[in-house]
Amino acid sequence: xxxxxxxxxxxxxxxxxxxxxxxxxxxxxxxxxxxxxxxxxxxxxxxxxxxxxxxxxxxxxxxxxxxxxxxxxxxxxxxxxxxxxxxxxxxxxxxxxxxxxxxxxxxxxxxxxxxxxxxxxxxxxxxxxxxxxxxxxxxx
Amino acid sequence: xxxxxxxxxxxxxxxxxxxxxxxxxxxxxxxxxxxxxxxxxxxxxxxxxxxxxxxxxxxxxxxxxxxxxxxxxxxxxxxxxxxxxxxxxxxxxxxxxxxxxxxxxxxxxxxxxxxxxxxxxxxxxxxxxxxxxxxxxxxx
DNA sequence: TTACCTGTTGCGACTTTTCGCAATAAACAA
DNA sequence: TTGTTTATTGCGAAAAGTCGCAACAGGTAA
Numbered sequence: 001x002x003x004x005x006x007x008x009x010x011x012x013x014x015x016x017x018x019x020x021x022x023x024x025x026x027x028x029x030x031x032x033x034x035x036x037x038x039x040x041x042x043x044x045x046x047x048x049x050x051x052x053x054x055x056x057x058x059x060x061x062x063x064x065x066x067x068x069x070x071x072x073x074x075x076x077x078x079x080x081x082x083x084x085x086x087x088x089x090x091x092x093x094x095x096x097x098x099x100x101x102x103x104x105x106x107x108x109x110x111x112x113x114x115x116x117x118x119x120x121x122x123x124x125x126x127x128x129x130x131x132x133x134x135x136x137x138x139x140x
Numbered sequence: 141x142x143x144x145x146x147x148x149x150x151x152x153x154x155x156x157x158x159x160x161x162x163x164x165x166x167x168x169x170x171x172x173x174x175x176x177x178x179x180x181x182x183x184x185x186x187x188x189x190x191x192x193x194x195x196x197x198x199x200x201x202x203x204x205x206x207x208x209x210x211x212x213x214x215x216x217x218x219x220x221x222x223x224x225x226x227x228x229x230x231x232x233x234x235x236x237x238x239x240x241x242x243x244x245x246x247x248x249x250x251x252x253x254x255x256x257x258x259x260x261x262x263x264x265x266x267x268x269x270x271x272x273x274x275x276x277x278x279x280x
Numbered sequence: 281t282t283a284c285c286t287g288t289t290g291c292g293a294c295t296t297t298t299c300g301c302a303a304t305a306a307a308c309a310a
Numbered sequence: 311t312t313g314t315t316t317a318t319t320g321c322g323a324a325a326a327g328t329c330g331c332a333a334c335a336g337g338t339a340a
Contacts, residue, residue, distance in 0.1 A: 018287055018336050040326075054290050059327060061288095079213065079221055080326095094263045103261060113253055117272070121243060123234045125274040132270070137262040158306045158317055180296075194320050199297060201318095220296095 003031050003085060008070055015068070022046075022053055026061045027070065036074060036082040036102075072129040076100075092130045098139035105132075143171050143225060148210055155208070162186075162193055166201045167210065176214060176222040176242075212269040216240075232270045238279035245272075 008027070009019045029045040030037050043058045062083050065071040072086040077097050092105040107127070114125045148167070149159045169185040170177050183198045202223050205211040212226040217237050232245040247267070254265045 013337075016287085020288065020336070022289070052290070055326085056291085056328075057289060064288095073219075075215065079215075081219055094257065094261060094265075096263075097266065103263070109253075109256070113249075116249070117234065117274075121234060122277040122280075123236075123243070123274055124280060125234075125272055126237065127274075130272070132257070132265055134257075134266040135264045140262075140264060153307080156317085160306070160318065162319070192320070195296085196298075196321080197319060204318095 003027065003070075011070075012068065017064075017068075022050070022057055023061050023065070025050060025053065026058060027065060030062075030065075030071060030083055031085055035084045036076060037084060038080065038082050042083075069128065074129055075131045077133060086128065090128050092127075092132065094136070095131050095133050096136035096139055097133050098135055101136060102131075103136070143167065143210075151210075152208065157204075157208075162190070162197055163201050163205070165190060165193065166198060167205060170202075170205075170211060170223055171225055175224045176216065177224060178220065178222050182223075209268065214269055215271050217273065226268060230268050232267075232272065234276070235271050235273050236276040236279055237273050238275055241276060242271075243276070 005024070012019055012023075025046045026042055029042045033041055033045060039058055039062055042062065043055055046053050046058065062071065066073050066083065066086075069086055071083045072090070074082050074084060074093065076082055077095055077100055090107050092107070092110060094103045094105060096102065110125075110127050110130065114127055117123045117125050145164070152159055152163075165186045166182055169182045173181055173185060179195075179198055179202055182202065183195055186193050186198065202211060206213050206223065206226075209226055211223045212230075214222050214224060214233065216222055217235055217240055230247050232247070232250060234243045234245060236242065250265075250267050250270065254267055257263045257265050
């Protein structure tokens with residue numbers, strides 16, 4: 001997946017944040033490494049290019065870019081956290097506990113559920129990304 | 141919450157696992173400490189009773205008891221993992237990202253969603269425990 | 281271009297979680 | 311009760327993730 005660097009930079013600056021080489025490197029890394037990118041994978045990747053870029057910065061930037069909705073945080077089967085580019089429309093995953101494969105779900109499947117929570121509990125669901133676990137066809 | 145020790149022990153032995161003092165202590169601890177019990181809290185608790193019981197064992201046993209469906213793993217707002225007794229009927233949580241409070245959802249709210257996933261994707265959802273994040277009434 | 285302001289980084293220390301392996305001790309059968 | 315099997319534990323070390331703070335460097339305005 002590719003991303004619109006100029007647009008993202010503009011968005012960050014407008015909100016009073018800074019565009020640093022580290023942030024750009026880390027964002028590029030997630031972009032290149034695809035879906036479900038672990039912090040460690042990002043670190044390995046950027047560390048080769050910028051050896052002084054620290055682990056702490058990787059974690060901080062991933063967290064930061066998630067808050068800015070540029071990245072999305074996803075939970076994997078083992079409970080660990082991974083990241084991916086946040087598309088304009090949120091999507092969700094069905095993750096198989098047996099074979100670790102995953103399927104994308106369109107946002108629509110959660111729409112009615114979300115509305116129900118809002119109506120019944122006055123609770124505004126954050127559905128930027130949700131992972132559901134279970135077993136896929138092949139593994140049953 | 142209390143648990144049926146004899147029944148659980150029987151279940152474990154039947155599956156070829158062993159009932160050890162460590163496992164019993166850790167299970168008791170989760171039971172006593174209530175909902176959303178962190179590994180560290182369990183360790184603090186059991187370590188007072190059995191000083192040689194190691195951290196590694198706490199993590200391993202929590203993981204193990206979750207696989208056996210005796211405990212349920214829950215994800216908290218900060219991304220950290222906690223545990224609680226797995227009741228006979230699964231339940232779910234609405235967790236507020238702002239104030240950390242949480243509300244229980246009856247299992248029924250996910251029933252139709254689960255059926256839909258099964259029908260459309262032939263995917264068997266594991267709904268032993270799901271946490272949804274968002275914002276509660278007070279924080280909106 | 282320069283200088284200021286303050287958001288961000290790197291470092292090192294610390295906490296949390298995992299791992300490999302030898303020693304231990306449940307379960308069970310004789 | 312005793313011995314055998316092998317699941318489980320404890321230990322020490324390593325990996326993963328977080329934190330506080332001083333140094334650094336983007337952004338902006340003059």
